[in-house]
Amino acid sequence: MELDRSPLARPFPELPHIDGVTLRVARAGYKTWERADLTFAELAEGTAVAGVFTKSACASSEVEMGREQIGQGRARALIVNAGNSNAFTGYRGREAVEQIVEQVAGALGCESEQVFVSSTGVIGVPLPKDKARSGVEAVLAAEPCGWEAAATAIGTTDTFTKGAHTSAMLGETRVELAGFIKGSGMIAPDMATMLGYIFTDAAVEPAFLQEMLSKANQASFSCITVDGDTSTSDTVLLFATGKAGNAPLAAWEDAGADAFYAALLQLCRELAQLVVRDGEGAQKFIEIAVTGAADDASARRIGLSIANSPLVKTAIAGGDANWGRVVMAVGKAGEPADRDRLSIGFGGTWAARDGQPLADYDEAPVAKHLEGQDIRIDVDLGIGDGRATVWTCDLTHGYISINADYRS
Amino acid sequence: MELDRSPLARPFPELPHIDGVTLRVARAGYKTWERADLTFAELAEGTAVAGVFTKSACASSEVEMGREQIGQGRARALIVNAGNSNAFTGYRGREAVEQIVEQVAGALGCESEQVFVSSTGVIGVPLPKDKARSGVEAVLAAEPCGWEAAATAIGTTDTFTKGAHTSAMLGETRVELAGFIKGSGMIAPDMATMLGYIFTDAAVEPAFLQEMLSKANQASFSCITVDGDTSTSDTVLLFATGKAGNAPLAAWEDAGADAFYAALLQLCRELAQLVVRDGEGAQKFIEIAVTGAADDASARRIGLSIANSPLVKTAIAGGDANWGRVVMAVGKAGEPADRDRLSIGFGGTWAARDGQPLADYDEAPVAKHLEGQDIRIDVDLGIGDGRATVWTCDLTHGYISINADYRS
Incomplete structure (x- = not known):
């Protein structure tokens, strides 16, 4: 099977000589x-x-x-x-x-x-x-x-x-x-x-x-x-x-x-x-910034819980600002969290603050952001100073095709 | 979106009256x-x-x-x-x-x-x-x-x-x-x-x-x-x-x-x-039986690590007896395991014993088993008496379609 070049590929840069x-x-x-x-x-x-x-x-x-x-x-x-x-x-x-x-x-x-x-x-x-x-x-x-x-x-x-x-x-x-x-x-x-x-x-x-x-x-x-x-x-x-x-x-x-x-x-x-x-089947690059967690390690585990959630990854693939799935992934991480202090945003726009959807939430800029290739999700736990940033890609039909449709 | 009835569906049984x-x-x-x-x-x-x-x-x-x-x-x-x-x-x-x-x-x-x-x-x-x-x-x-x-x-x-x-x-x-x-x-x-x-x-x-x-x-x-x-x-x-x-x-x-x-x-x-x-997109029902683990709880965590592995689930979807992916999922579970005592089988046929592929491994019955709807994976850790059985389904294009192609 010949794989298509990832749409998120970067050219190989000119690397300097390293003596030795x-x-x-x-x-x-x-x-x-x-x-x-x-x-x-x-x-x-x-x-x-x-x-x-x-x-x-x-x-x-x-x-x-x-x-x-x-x-x-x-x-x-x-x-x-x-x-x-x-x-x-x-x-x-x-x-x-x-x-x-x-x-x-x-x-x-x-x-x-x-x-x-x-x-x-x-x-x-x-x-x-x-x-x-x-x-x-x-x-x-x-x-x-x-x-x-x-x-x-x-x-x-x-x-x-x-x-x-x-x-x-x-x-x-x-x-x-x-x-x-x-x-x-x-x-x-x-x-x-x-x-x-x-x-x-x-x-x-x-x-x-x-x-x-x-x-x-x-x-x-x-x-x-x-x-x-x-x-x-x-x-x-x-x-x-x-x-x-x-x-x-x-x-x-x-x-x-x-x-x-x-x-x-x-x-x-x-x-x-x-x-x-170059993630298998990736169409979008996702950065997840977690702040306000109990500590940095907790922030990283919460970030990875979100980054590994197939429901979050498929939502991003579909351009869906489904912050409910982000709530779910925070909840399952097994880390300290307070539902009523949790805030979630996409591309710099908060969708939910302090445990509730924003009354004046404007989905238009978020929808626009999710059409792009570089996606940013912000999660603030509101309970401490812990922070971490993690990176992942979306989950698409390409991943299934690469791993199921062809024998390795 | 109208979802097709799962191919693994069971009819609703006649339930008895419960007094009260x-x-x-x-x-x-x-x-x-x-x-x-x-x-x-x-x-x-x-x-x-x-x-x-x-x-x-x-x-x-x-x-x-x-x-x-x-x-x-x-x-x-x-x-x-x-x-x-x-x-x-x-x-x-x-x-x-x-x-x-x-x-x-x-x-x-x-x-x-x-x-x-x-x-x-x-x-x-x-x-x-x-x-x-x-x-x-x-x-x-x-x-x-x-x-x-x-x-x-x-x-x-x-x-x-x-x-x-x-x-x-x-x-x-x-x-x-x-x-x-x-x-x-x-x-x-x-x-x-x-x-x-x-x-x-x-x-x-x-x-x-x-x-x-x-x-x-x-x-x-x-x-x-x-x-x-x-x-x-x-x-x-x-x-x-x-x-x-x-x-x-x-x-x-x-x-x-x-x-x-x-x-x-x-x-x-x-x-x-x-x-x-009724798992989203499920085409196959998978039973994973783990034996020989350090204890029962460890066996269950290993079983779930396999059951949650997208690479294992897509392999089963593709009818691929990819026991290397099962090894990977055992290894990442964070539980006691000894690579050189690990055995893996599909549908009652061992593919690998004691950390190595079987010399006389016959893939034909395994391939036949994987064509069916009810899949059985056996994993023996060879280090203790812990055992557990877990159940999951395969990961298919249907899951992506349900969760990415349509807005919820």
Whole structure:
């Protein structure tokens, strides 16, 4: 089945060179695709790494190994296989990942724990070792490629290639951050989305790099959902090569730490939103801003309850300002709420305040807003200072067609 | 929009007379429907009542009042309004319910706390007091009607009228149980489904009646889901008129208590399953049996995680034995699981055992099973003795059409 490009797609941007990162792609042939499906990022010695992984109890061997490896904080290589997630494949899946790690570590002359592997695609088929071996051989011998080629090679059901970049000034030193990501369905926050990779030339100590990524994740990848389904392979890795030459960041008090974190958070949010823009069947991008909740975590859970409600998502698909369904989703979230203080608005117009529909509610500007592609829902709980913003897409016939009408 | 009758519909059965229950319907005109939309059940003096209500934090005034009233344990009347849920309507909604209660209590000469009111339909429009007043007047004067007329009058988007009955022997005394229910969308367990009413002529002390209903609810209404969305009005009430003349049941040790509970549980399950059979857009009825979980509650949460997964539901709609999606849904449930002990089967055939696809897996019988209307998914966690069965339906284009293509 050939998927149409998402109407919410964004062009792939011009990404800056990140000193210490070399990208290559090759074709392992995991599927019948006539394109590269194996991506390799070679990282300079001393590169710091941080990662967040799916909390799934049925995670893939790749995720299991990544969780074990991330603690030592250094990375020399990243391998991404596309077309086969290698999840739920038992010891055979684990052996395939170990083979890749050994092969790459041998070629680079590095510790095997510094080689990170991700796989994405069908669940339940062991990654074929022979294809992996010849694919890794080919990618090690390949010419370096650009960001877009690497970002395209990690895709599966994605309808467009997703990347973003930003920069930050650490005192006098400018550092670059660039990343790419894939994901379209089976997207729900816990932690995140499918596979995302971020590279920076900044120098950051691994433990602090992990602290910043975990924090940024809470306000980006963990704030998106397409269908409430959580992948067995979700992974976001952040590599810092240190080639920019700044004084290494090790704590929030360090000069430049705030600037770097702000840039990282912006990049994480941009990448996360690109996944929502490629949500299966998506026709509309929805931002849900929750304020006045008991605390920030409560606000996020309420936001995700709304974002995961099929009745809210179908209402938006139909251009229906059905705030009653938003009330329902707030009510079912299991979080503190007071029906008689709850306010709900669309596109900047309040439809209901303090537990009642507004007497002078003018639906015209709301109807106009809902005709657009970028939808905003405001929910104020009126009971505290907690706030969060989450992002999702609408639920359309396209989602059903992609997931029911065709065999995967 | 005229909805087609669900392909999973069941005919309305012949229900027995329950001594002490008199049913009447009338037309209050809450919507433009040309049919009765107000249902009244008059209950004999001394009728015991038990109830379970939505846990929504944004529950309707009807639910709030029901929660307050249920503690005293006695009921003389039930009023159900269809076409307007009266939820999220502030003090005006509350006033409308209080008016109905006073009007009925005055006519029957009973305590107002013994009059229970439910409403179902659109959220955010205060129940019009004038229509309620004349509707109640009309229903008090109406001729008694049969079960099917009453069960039809409480429906909204339901495509068929739902009722069930059973009986039990309490020693030498035969007692009857009959019930009706409505619900199709916004169905998720917490506690249950929309509106359900069960009547019995058995004599049961209110506290014990409540204990049995709460327990049966955990294995019936709380084990179904259509779309994971929880209504603001969910209510199940159980009325026991005591007219059968058995020695009143007051504890599990009493003779007949087990028989009565078994009959009650069977009836609750039957009613709950009828709601799933009318799930919006449903083409297939799905039973998910979870075994080997850490405990029963964990098994139920895992079952509901599978039942609420749009990727699993669309796979079943497409006749796709996609057990990888079941693995995903187990993994995201947040419950104890061991990937390498997990087994998954469809219609009695195991597809994967102990964390791996079966080498000799024969998809033919599974494909045949998935062509049918009644689907069975077996999931064995392999880590404990916990078990639960949950029920849901598939997710089809019909659900999107009902909720997005037409304005509600």
